[in-house]
Ligand SMILES: Nc1nc2c(ncn2[C@@H]2O[C@H](COP(=O)(O)OP(=O)(O)OP(=O)(O)O)[C@@H](O)[C@H]2O)c(=O)[nH]1
């Protein structure tokens with residue numbers, strides 16, 4: 001990635017290999033449908049980030065060549081994950097690279113929040129305090145971390161996984177940083193990560209059009225919470 005002035009904020013989008021992703025949807029989606037879904041979700045996230053004011057760049061961290069290609073098509077830079085060691089390692093790798101480039105802040109948005117909007121993301125960025133700071137948007141259940149904005153990028157260790165929101169808050173507090181924790185109700189798109197069939201129903205209740213929504217409609221999967229999957 002090219003060096004930025006030491007003040008800018010870059011978005012980081014971690015994307016697991018398409019074939020390995022979203023195992024918790026395996027009961028309701030065929031492998032082909034899951035592949036198409038993660039691809040569509042990644043496109044939606046990149047489109048939203050690209051339309052967001054206040055970001056200096058976007059970088060995708062992935063080991064998947066197809067995701068790498070998609071990243072390039074959407075104007076994102078790429079960190080190729082040579083060893084796949086999990087989400088925390090992938091995000092830490094991006095943080096180290098951005099910090100080495102003297103980028104001011106890192107906004108982590110996972111590839112599975114397809115309803116995130118540029119308005120939501122820019123609200124998060126514009127409310128982020130100056131200096132050393134941590135802002136986050138929890139998942140709608142209050143447990144996960146759907147957006148994490150840290151400055152500088154390598155200010156803290158990452159704890160994605162179960163209860164990551166509480167763990168990120170605790171980590172910031174141990175560094176004597178009072179994190180800005182937003183109410184997920186104010187960020188309905190960003191707060192909706194697609195993990196379970198019930199999340200597809202939640203997505204169906206949100207209005208904005210998206211690649212993901214069109215795909216689910218075309219496959220007849222919108223509103224199918226736990227039913228039998230179609231062929232494919
Ligand atoms: N680069 C990278 N991204 C990851 C990795 N693990 C998860 N992610 C991404 O992080 C986001 C959140 O991951 P999860 O909610 O655990 O998604 P998942 O692993 O695809 O889902 P399950 O298989 O159902 O657990 C998704 O966008 C994933 O693509 C990893 O090892 N490397």
Ligand SMILES: O=C(O)[C@H](O)COP(=O)(O)O
Nearest residue numbers: 144145146160161164195
């Ligand atoms: O929020 C997180 O920490 C990650 O998205 C993983 O959480 P999940 O397993 O609930 O998706």
